[in-house]
Amino acid sequence: MITSEVILKSLGEVGTTVLLILIGTVLVEALLYLILMKWLKYKYALPFMLLAPAAIGLIALVIYPLIWELRLSFTNMSLKAFRDPAFIGIKNYVRVFTEPVLKQKMFFPLLGQTILWTVINITFHVGGGLGLAMLLNRKMRGKGIYRAIIILPWAVPQVIAVLAWRGEFNFAYGYFNIILTKLGLPGVQWLADPVANFAAMCMTNIWLGIPFMMVTLLGGLQSISSEFYEAAEMDGANAWQQFRNITLPLIQPVLTPAILLGTFWTFNNFNVPFFINQNELESSDILVTGLFRAAFQYNRYGFSAAFAFVIFALLLLFTIFYMRYTRSLKGAYES
Template sequence: MSPGPSRRRRFAAGMVAALILGAALSQWMLARARAQENRFRASRVAVVTVSALAEVAERAGGTGDGLRRAVAAFAGGDSSLVAARVMVLDGVSLEASTAPEDRGEKAAPRRLTQDEKPIYDQAQRLRAAVETNHQEGAARKPEIEVASSASGGLSLAAPLEKDGSVVGLVALETTPLPAAPHPDWLFSGLAVVVAAAVFWLMALATGERRTMLALVACLVLVAVMVVLGRQAFTAVSGDRRATESAVASAVTAEEGRAAKALQEVAPGGGLKPLQPASWDADLFRRPLGVIGADGKVDQAKFEQGLAAGASSTARVIGAIAVVALALLLFVGLGAASRLGATISKHHQAYTYTFPAIFGMLLLVFLPFLYGVVLAFTDSSIYTTQAPLSQVWVGLKNFVDILGDFHIAKSTAAGLVWNYQNLYWTLGVTIVWTVTNVAYGVGMGLFLALILNTKGLVFRPIYRVIFVMPWAMPNYITALIWKGMFHQQFGVINQIIQMFGGTPVAWFERPATSLFACIATNAWLSVPFMMVICLGALQSISADLYEAARVDGATRWQQFRSITLPSLKPALVPAVILSVIWTFNMFNIIYIVSGGDPEHSTEIMITQAYKFAFEQYRYGYAAAYSMVIFAILLAYGVWQNKVTKATEGI
């Protein structure tokens, strides 16, 4: 082996690369976390304000001059507010506003103008959200809406309630958010330089021994990551503390302002007392409970939140450390230089394949891996923002899918099938696949045998006509047949009535519904098999039949010992392909029956789609798809074995 470059230098290069990557990534994540906290703080303070304002507006009766005075007094004392508005759904009227544009002619009270319809829509949305959450006893739809305003501040809207029901909204807009703290590049830069220097000194002492160098490098890198992690944690917890004290002082301040505003409505008092403890809430108006009734931060709760934050910081920094370590070892152990050498040696081949490989990685393999990971989570449309570690459920989805044997339960009215059960759907899928492929092969072979008759006239015309269903886009075929199976107007029921039958409601019973789908697919799957069979039949030498006839073989004997064996090489792959195609034939089921009635005619692939895009249970649907994948894989392996075994004969 050639001496090559010094191992020490190689490790030093890897060290520097890993340090820079680790430091940059952790600073970037920290900056993101701090910017998030900054916005979170502003929005929590603003939620306190909007809740206080909503309570003031409610106490002030939600309408009238008193309300306007109270709102003006409330907003006047707060320099962080650009505008506060109260809007009432009944009469679509703007009851109070301190916005600069609502002066003079446009001063409240007035009806909303045409271009202010979004405010009305927002109020309707909030009302619906409050009602939904109340009915479901859950917090599913946000009852306070927070958005970024045009000027860089926040604009919030909260429901205005009267006697327990939503009658309008209160909205406010804050001044632009304070800038997020800058990342501390100096500190991390210093850490990188010092660590690199330390490593170099230690490496000089270690010599060229690879294991020792790797050990030293890993130790230094881990130490640096620990330092960076501590820095990040200090910064994040400082921000948290600042948030809590900002919220606590906001609650006190708003309480004072609200009390003053209510003085404007009822100078002598007599209104229901304010409830400042409920103002610090999440977007579902559930009090967070960190700020106690006395306006002080509840230390125990705060520490608890901090501990959770610390473990999530540790997770992120740990992940970054793993990536940096991988880079370090990749460069240090020489894999990087070997890879570089390979790429430069075969650079032409890699240039040619790179675009396709990159595309496949991004849009085929990455989604596949992501899908596999999703299968172990209960990710849904409500948790798309949550990190995967929070929605991780392990094998639960698979246990739910595979372990659910409640296919049917017997009731007084007879058996009631559970159509969403895997085994029901699997049964339907098998019936669907076997029937279609069997019909396709049978009919295709039958037509091919007829078309192969010597001297048959018009053969090319028949052939073109019979191929048409294959050429048609299958979604159009599906829609056509759906129209023909229409209960009232479809031609198929017309034909049944023509012969005195009663029209069939095709899509109201599982059996007839599945029949309609199979009829459609049968129509479009015959041509493929027919063409394959015809090709194979035409390649059989006529001499074989001649010889058989000379030997006195009957027609059936000829078919069995000449035709069928000659068809096999072409037919076997075609059947394999056809089974997979039919198993995955999404369009026909999805369009013709759509699973009706009640998902009973769903095949696995359409059922998985519905789990994902109608029920939005991404994790469950991914696990279901994995089951499909496993079935197809098992089929492929089995088919391979059987084909190999029969090939020997």
């Protein structure tokens, strides 16, 4: 059922916004043209004009909100004190570490859970992805069909995939329990039992994430010339030695960014824990869903802001160490 009223309303809403963006861009460009190009005759006038719209957007929607959030994190803003929040110094940051961040859960157990979640997922993503990529990187019949089918989970919109998986974790009608019962085993309370719920989250996310790793690593494997392996065979290297000394080092340039990206995505994964759990069990929360719960369920805005910066600091530290350790992204920002 769709009415012309709805069509026009959403078109109008989108249209006016697009128009506003266009007018804003034209104004900014005209201003920059006059100042940088005509008045200052600046060497880099053109690149700055090319950058301006994107830069302004990012400043308005990323940098400004972050600064605003930093200020927020030193206040006690909540639903009660929405209009007149008071400045309370670093109390929120102290609270993150000393009081439960959710109703019962403290910060460090939540962090431990998130690390466990990330490690389990990345291990399976990389292991499964690399294994499948190596199987597919051979001359064989039906390779294209296998690849197309294995990629499919990546193509399913995440919301649908995760909601459908949640349905399959239903105690009586989901296929996991149907299969378990057919095998003569007792069914599992996937949605109510904390450990089973966490396992359910991991299974869903592993299923969702393997195709990306496989595709990326397959690209890396294909770029390795088979001459390396031929030479190694002549020297009598066995399969493990070839994997260890040729495959791994040569896919490093693809593997390292893929792991880094995968770690961020998994650590920050919202959809899977949120939809499998539907905000019911606090025990299944990871940091980012806990943050959402603290902000939008318990409405502790100031506190959540401090919580958010603690999470961000952790990610930043991880990145710095990882980059120091691998050095692989060095070229990326120095080039």
